[in-house]
Amino acid sequence: MSKKCLTVDDSKAVRMIVKKAFTDFDLEICEGTNGVEGLAAASKENPDLILLDITMPVMDGIEMLTKLKADNSLKHIPVIMLTAEAGKETVLKIAKIGIRDYIVKPFSEETLIEKVGRVIDLRPISETQEKRRKLTDPLNIMLVEDKPAIAEQFRTGFSYPSWKVNVVSSTGEAIDTAQETQQDVVIISLSLPHDSGIELFRILRSNPRHKYTPIFALIVKTDTHEHARAQDTGFTNIVTKPVDFHELETKIANAANLDTSEKYFKFDGDYLLISLPENPSNHSINEVNGFLREKITKAVDNGFRKVVVDVHTLEALNMNVVKFMLDAMKYCQELTLKCYVVGNERIDQEAKAFEESKGWKVFTSVEAALET
Amino acid sequence: MSKLILIPEEELVGMMVSAVQDVFTTMLSMQVDLDRHESSMTAEESVSPAYNSNNPMIAANVGFSGKIYGMVYLCMEATLALKLTRQLLGMDDLEASDHETVNDALGELANMTVGGFKNQLSHKGYSCQLTIPSILRGTNFSVESTSQSQRETFYFDTEGDAFVADLFIRTGD
Numbered sequence: 177m178s179k180k181c182l183t184v185d186d187s188k189a190v191r192m193i194v195k196k197a198f199t200d201f202d203l204e205i206c207e208g209t210n211g212v213e214g215l216a217a218a219s220k221e222n223p224d225l226i227l228l229d230i231t232m233p234v235m236d237g238i239e240m241l242t243k244l245k246a247d248n249s250l251k252h253i254p255v256i257m258l259t260a261e262a263g264k265e266t267v268l269k270i271a272k273i274g275i276r277d278y279i280v281k282p283f284s285e286e287t288l289i290e291k292v293g294r295v296i297d298l299r300p301i302s303e304t305q306e307k308r309r310k311l312t313d314p315l316n317i318m319l320v321e322d323k324p325a326i327a328e329q330f331r332t333g334f335s336y337p338s339w340k341v342n343v344v345s346s347t348g349e350a351i352d353t354a355q356e357t358q359q360d361v362v363i364i365s366l367s368l369p370h371d372s373g374i375e376l377f378r379i380l381r382s383n384p385r386h387k388y389t390p391i392f393a394l395i396v397k398t399d400t401h402e403h404a405r406a407q408d409t410g411f412t413n414i415v416t417k418p419v420d421f422h423e424l425e426t427k428i429a430n431a432a433n434l435d436t437s438e439k440y441f442k443f444d445g446d447y448l449l450i451s452l453p454e455n456p457s458n459h460s461i462n463e464v465n466g467f468l469r470e471k472i473t474k475a476v477d478n479g480f481r482k483v484v485v486d487v488h489t490l491e492a493l494n495m496n497v498v499k500f501m502l503d504a505m506k507y508c509q510e511l512t513l514k515c516y517v518v519g520n521e522r523i524d525q526e527a528k529a530f531e532e533s534k535g536w537k538v539f540t541s542v543e544a545a546l547e548t
Numbered sequence: 549m550s551k552l553i554l555i556p557e558e559e560l561v562g563m564m565v566s567a568v569q570d571v572f573t574t575m576l577s578m579q580v581d582l583d584r585h586e587s588s589m590t591a592e593e594s595v596s597p598a599y600n601s602n603n604p605m606i607a608a609n610v611g612f613s614g615k616i617y618g619m620v621y622l623c624m625e626a627t628l629a630l631k632l633t634r635q636l637l638g639m640d641d642l643e644a645s646d647h648e649t650v651n652d653a654l655g656e657l658a659n660m661t662v663g664g665f666k667n668q669l670s671h672k673g674y675s676c677q678l679t680i681p682s683i684l685r686g687t688n689f690s691v692e693s694t695s696q697s698q699r700e701t702f703y704f705d706t707e708g709d710a711f712v713a714d715l716f717i718r719t720g721d
Contacts, residue, residue: 189649
């Protein structure tokens with residue numbers, strides 16, 4: 177459920193700045209332009225936090241804070257003062273009434289996010305979006321690596337052109353880049369000088385903006401000591417050199433909670449095509465299976481009558497694949513869809529070896545299957 | 549003639565410059581430099597308008613009162629005010645005719661600037677509180693001081709645009 181923040185300030189500009197600062201977070205902002213409106217909004221909205229100015233017409237922030245803390249139903253709401261008033265006497269007076277923090281104007285967006293993040297759990301909006309992003313949607317990946325050759329591999333290694341790799345070579349640059357642009361995934365080389373990769377991980381994690389960003393450690397495959405250190409530090413996952421980009425794409429898709437179904441499912445013309453990869457791992461089979469019922473149901477909803485399961489690139493048919501195909505056939509039967517198998521001679525032969533699949537008709541092409 | 553405020557002039561200048569620079573760098577990511585500074589003690593001395601222009605002008609002012617009283621006018625051409633508002637709010641397409649938004653943004657910039665200045669006064673023992681901002685629009689106007697106040701006029705430059713921070717200040721009765 178979204179968190180809610182009430183900003184009480186007579187300045188529309190400040191309210192707009194607050195709203196803009198939290199655009200990337202799952203935080204609903206409600207507003208009041210003075211203490212009276214602030215108290216009414218606090219009662220109505222029951223926010224998780226109030227950002228409160230002091231100098232306001234009608235009722236100032238000190239009076240509103242005093243009334244808020246005297247009200248049993250509202251006094252639990254944490255308050256952060258956001259004000260240009262920072263005189264010692266004022267600050268002491270307010271501190272006695274009870275506040276969680278004090279932000280003095282002028283303030284940077286980062287300070288605001290950091291202080292609010294200490295009071296409420298700020299989650300990036302991408303994480304809570306009902307509609308998951310697809311593999312082919314834009315994705316910002318920041319690589320922190322000081323070796324140009326490896327950086328170049330990353331620039332050209334991914335198969336999705338919409339994935340943008342921002343290469344930085346130092347921790348300072350990484351912090352600046354992460355502040356300027358929300359990164360979806362961060363990959364940090366642990367071979368940076370002075371152990372700065374681990375330090376950078378800790379700095380990023382302590383910032384509410386990156387609290388939930390997937391951060392991978394990039395290390396040499398055979399370096400077991402670094403593996404253990406990366407795991408102990410709390411990296412989301414580990415990428416080993418030499419980099420297998422196919423495997424890395426899967427890890428990124430999982431960590432960034434991307435919808436990977438388009439890798440396997442395609443609605444084409446009047447049929448749904450399900451394609452298995454060349455050498456599907458158990459993980460891949462489970463992944464495809466996770467989408468199976470939803471996609472077949474969608475095919476019915478869209479008025480499709482045929483489903484083609486294409487396994488012609490498979491080197492061998494194993495029990496996991498057979499079980500997956502039986503599931504697909506079962507769902508199709510339940511929804512009165514016709515299901516066709518496309519394979520090759522070898523798959524045809526191997527299918528006959530299993531009791532469950534010996535009666536399958538295996539077509540040699542999608543076109544041949546659709547002609548029947 | 550002796551000054552009304554017992555704060556050395558160079559300190560007062562430093563306080564205002566740091567208050568203005570703090571707001572411009574933090575909120576607007578803009579460089580700002582002090583071009584020159586003028587000090588005047590009498591109404592006659594301060595009659596000449598510091599920022600008259602045939603172009604539309606905006607002056608945002610915020611006062612402070614307590615152990616010390618005063619008022620600061622941030623005065624600039626409307627085109628600069630629009631530029632600052634766009635920068636502050638990240639609204640590149642904001643129209644010059646949107647007076648409400650520009651007024652509000654300028655009022656807030658003045659509030660932050662005077663707040664920064666006033667907080668430094670408080671740390672020197674002159675505790676005081678801010679007033680709410682107000683906006684003055686027009687062409688060829690001047691702001692004049694009374695004989696009871698000390699006036700310090702600061703001429704700033706921000707990336708090629710000029711503006712003035714005009715301080716009127718006096719101690720409490």
